[in-house]
Amino acid sequence: MNATTADIYEIAMGRWSRRLSRSFLDFVAAPSCGALIDVGCGTGSLTLAAATRYPKARIVGVDLIPDYLSEALLSAAENVSFETGDASNLPFGDDSFDTAFSQLLLNDLEGPAGAVSEMVRVTKPGGRIAASVWDRAGGLSFIRLFLDAAAVIAYPAGDELRSRIFDIPYQSEDALFDLWSDAGLRDVDTATLSIRMDFLDFEDYWQSLLGAHSLIRDFFNDLDPELAHQLRTATERSYLGGKDDGRRSLVASAMVVRGIVGE
Structure with missing residues (x-):
């Protein structure tokens, strides 16, 4: 479905x-x-x-x-x-x-x-x-984990994505x-x-991230597969913080x- x-x-x-x-x-x-x-x-x-x-x-x-x-x-x-x-x-x-x-x-x-x-x-x-x-820029850490990684790994497109999402009126x-x-x-x-x-685990976090903003979902889905893998891996490492996968609580x-x- x-x-x-x-x-x-x-x-x-x-x-x-x-x-x-x-x-x-x-x-x-x-x-x-x-x-x-x-x-x-x-x-x-x-x-x-x-x-x-x-x-x-x-x-x-x-x-x-x-x-x-x-x-x-x-x-x-x-x-x-x-x-x-x-x-x-x-x-x-x-x-x-x-x-x-x-x-x-x-x-x-x-x-x-x-x-x-x-x-x-x-x-x-x-x-x-x-x-x-x-x-968004200072208080949504679950989005920031991804966007900061994207700005480096998928530069310059990732840097532009981060700017677009953070460039809001208020x-x-x-x-x-x-x-x-x-x-x-x-x-x-x-x-x-x-x-x-x-979040229950990284997969729960990842699904929430991809649904959080259409620009994020479209950007990731349009990436070259190898670059997309690198970006997901980098985001996962940030989420895990050197520990086993599992529950995380972000502000x-x-x-x-x-x-x-x-x-």
């Missing part, structure tokens, strides 16, 4: 986004009732975590990829609904929600500011807007603060959250921002 887009995402990021959701919701500190929207909900990690935390709230998850929503619906809670929609053109009226949040989406959009503007539009005055993004808390402030939000606050990525960090919609 061929893996779906949702299957690949679950292996690569879904399990980690679920772990991040708990800390992110602590940071958001949304009201325990009312209406909440998860923009770019993917397979529903944050949406369903919010549904469990806020059983009296009405929660809507929105994503542009139907395959993700099909996966999310498999675990849907009674107070959750999912809709297909574009983060830059949300299918809801003004002031429809009390809280809007987005997890790990902004740096994958062509126009992040437009998505933030839409979250502000659909949120009531006094409501909360929050988002998280991975700290690479610091300050950049997120400015994005929220420019959107007219008040009481803006930022932080960095960390989780552990636990992953995400930057978060929140603010209040003005009157």
Whole structure:
């Protein structure tokens, strides 16, 4: 059976986004009732975590990829609904929600500011807007193991790949603060959250890595077989760290921002 887009995402990021959701919701500190929207909900990690935390709230998850929503619906809670929609053109009226949040989406959009503007539009005055993004260059060690090796072994293409993946709009808390402030939000606050990525063995790590970003998967699959073997071997040595294969726990960090919609 061929893996779906949702299957690949679950292996690569879904399990980690679920772990991040708990800390992110602590940071958001949304009201325990009312209406909440998860923009770019993917397979529903944050949406369903919010549904469990806020059983009296009405929660809507929105994503542009139907395959993700099909996966999310498999675990849907009674107070959750999912809709297909574009983060830059949300299918809801003004002031429809009390809280809007987005997890790990902004740096994958062509126009992040437009998505933030839409979250502000659909949120009531006094409501909360929050988002998280991975700290790719400094806080995703499981990707860095591979990209640093690729930059040396497959130079210059590997070096260019590393630059492309790390060249994202929001690479610091300050950049997120400015994005929220420019959107007219008040009481803006930022932080960095960390989780552990636990892998059963190198093969588990490798499958997660190849699903983590389409650029990584395409780059590796297009390599000359001998060069691909060298790169995988070098990455495996970094993962093993001179010890036998088995479980490893790597740190992953995400930057978060929140603010209040003005009157």
